[in-house]
Amino acid sequence: MVLPERERGVCCPPTLKARPQKVEQTSEILKALADPTRLQIALCLRDAKEPVCICDFTATFDISQPTVSHHMAKLREAGLVDVTKRGIWSFYRLAPDLSPAARRILDAIG
Amino acid sequence: MVLPERERGVCCPPTLKARPQKVEQTSEILKALADPTRLQIALCLRDAKEPVCICDFTATFDISQPTVSHHMAKLREAGLVDVTKRGIWSFYRLAPDLSPAARRILDAIG
DNA sequence: CGAATCCATTGACGTTCGTCAATGGGTCTG
DNA sequence: CAGACCCATTGACGAACGTCAATGGATTCG
Numbered sequence: 001m002v003l004p005e006r007e008r009g010v011c012c013p014p015t016l017k018a019r020p021q022k023v024e025q026t027s028e029i030l031k032a033l034a035d036p037t038r039l040q041i042a043l044c045l046r047d048a049k050e051p052v053c054i055c056d057f058t059a060t061f062d063i064s065q066p067t068v069s070h071h072m073a074k075l076r077e078a079g080l081v082d083v084t085k086r087g088i089w090s091f092y093r094l095a096p097d098l099s100p101a102a103r104r105i106l107d108a109i110g
Numbered sequence: 111m112v113l114p115e116r117e118r119g120v121c122c123p124p125t126l127k128a129r130p131q132k133v134e135q136t137s138e139i140l141k142a143l144a145d146p147t148r149l150q151i152a153l154c155l156r157d158a159k160e161p162v163c164i165c166d167f168t169a170t171f172d173i174s175q176p177t178v179s180h181h182m183a184k185l186r187e188a189g190l191v192d193v194t195k196r197g198i199w200s201f202y203r204l205a206p207d208l209s210p211a212a213r214r215i216l217d218a219i220g
Numbered sequence: 221c222g223a224a225t226c227c228a229t230t231g232a233c234g235t236t237c238g239t240c241a242a243t244g245g246g247t248c249t250g
Numbered sequence: 251c252a253g254a255c256c257c258a259t260t261g262a263c264g265a266a267c268g269t270c271a272a273t274g275g276a277t278t279c280g
Contacts, residue, residue: 001161001194001203002160002161003160003161003194003201004160004161004163004201006163006199008198008224008225008226008278008279009224009225011163011165011166011168011169012163012166012169013166013169013170014154014158014162014166014167014170016150016153016154016170017153017157017220018220022220023146023149023220024146026149026219026220027143027144027145027146027149030140030143030144030149031144033137033140034137034140034141034144035137035237035238036133036134036137037238039136039137039140040126040128040133043127043128044126047127048124050113050114051111051112051113051114052124053114053116053121053122053256054256054257055121055255055256055257056121056122056123056124057124058121058256058257059121059123060123060124060126063238063239063240064240064241065256065257065258066239066240066241066242066257066258066259066260067239067240068257069257069258069259070239070258070259071238072257072258073258073259074237084111084113085246085257086113087247087248087256088118088246088247088248088255088256089247089256089257090256090257090258091113091114093111101219104218104219105215105218105219107218108214108215108217108218109136109211109214109215110127110128110132110133110136118248118249118254118255118256119254119255145267145268147268163226164226164227165225165226165227168226173268173269173270174269174270174271175226175227175228176227176228176230176269176270176271176272177268177269177270178227179227179228179229180228180229180268180269181268182227182228183228183229184267195227195276197226197276197277197278198225198226198227198276198277198278199226199227199277200226200227200228
């Protein structure tokens with residue numbers, strides 16, 4: 001490993017390549033996926049062939065129904081997920097207009 | 111879009127493909143990267159050819175030195191980053207034994 | 221040795237997060 | 251219509267987070 005030579009009192013600020021706006025946006029995506037429950041939900045939707053009903057998630061995870069609803073709202077706000085209502089059911093799927101950044105991250109996981 | 115037919119009162123819990131342990135581990139990686147400052151630091155280290163000195167980060171970001179130190183500790187705990195001390199300086203780089211999961215996620219970003 | 225520099229740790233504070241209980245609006249069935 | 255079912259929202263609470271000020275250890279320079 002090569003360590004740079006340094007002079008006391010002199011710093012060499014690295015050039016930040018990513019635009020601040022993009023950093024913020026990527027951070028939002030990561031934040032939405034950083035919870036174990038939401039991560040499993042997102043992976044499930046990524047691999048699902050059909051939209052998945054909320055009631056299936058409440059049956060799967062050991063958390064209350066309002067909490068599942070809360071997590072889905074987070075995923076919605078992050079633009080990762082999309083909801084369609086049919087009768088009494090709400091079906092979720094990955095957002096059809098998922099950003100390329102989000103798509104790359106999702107594909108890199110699991 | 112094809113919505114599944116459903117019968118009242120019947121749920122179809124999806125099969126969770128990822129192991130709980132792996133979900134937890136991936137979640138830790140995402141959590142470490144989900145802060146804008148840490149994300150920029152991680153990207154910077156990913157693209158750096160040489161280890162980067164802490165003092166360069168404190169010169170770059172508009173946060174105090176203890177906060178930078180705190181963020182580096184988070185990245186260390188997540189196993190993303192590695193520190194080498196030389197005299198009064200601490201140099202950070204991407205962990206040489208970075209997990210494949212972390213590597214894929216980092217490569218998918220920005 | 222004494223002063224200056226670099227950096228980690230600690231303690232504190234306000235904010236955000238994950239969760240639940242309670243509530244309410246929709247929708248279907250009898 | 252009345253009851254059952256599905257789901258979102260609200261309010262509340264403890265835990266975790268991001269930040270800073272203060273402190274202290276380690277190292278280098280004069």
